[in-house]
Amino acid sequence: GESVGLHLPTLSVQEGDNSIINCAYSNSASDYFIWYKQESGKGPQFIIDIRSNMDKRQGQRVTVLLNKTVKHLSLQIAATQPGDSAVYFCAESSGTDKLIFGTGTRLQVFP
């Protein structure tokens, strides 16, 4: 498949462990945030989103935490599986402005 990024920060976790992927965003006015997962050879896939009036949102095996004070976003994946191996991007927007994507983190899951 295509290489999404050759020099991305990488997080390596063992299957079954929890993963935490972090993202620092730049615009204090951003009020909408999304996490995407991109597998090799595919387009980014929506995972979960959160608006700035919330601190935490949970999905299936995933939780997004938002800390507006330090402009930090994290994605927690419970019981990480081999199928979770991918590049994860956070994205931010302000109002109806366009989404701005972070550089991405590569998650590697080993047995």
Add this chain to the structure above:
Amino acid sequence: KAGVTQTPRYLIKTRGQQVTLSCSPISGHRSVSWYQQTPGQGLQFLFEYFSETQRNKGNFPGRFSGRQFSNSRSEMNVSTLELGDSALYLCASSPGLAADEQYFGPGTRLTVT
């Protein structure tokens, strides 16, 4: 419901040529955004169309252009191709304005030789 489709999936062009890429959004989605993805620069926003009007534009030269049709399908065009235009071009659609969750297509891999 069918996802976002992009054609062609792979394309090889030579410097100086022009190229047109096509994107069909999810049925009912009115917003289409285009992104360029390269290993060195990550995901870079190109432009966004909503109801046939360009609503936002990224920092790309005028060689990059796009349009949206009344059925929400979109095309982007790159003229006078340069080696540095080699990238994965991604299209994303959303129901309303692009700040809503976007659904991406598989991309078109463009190689310029």
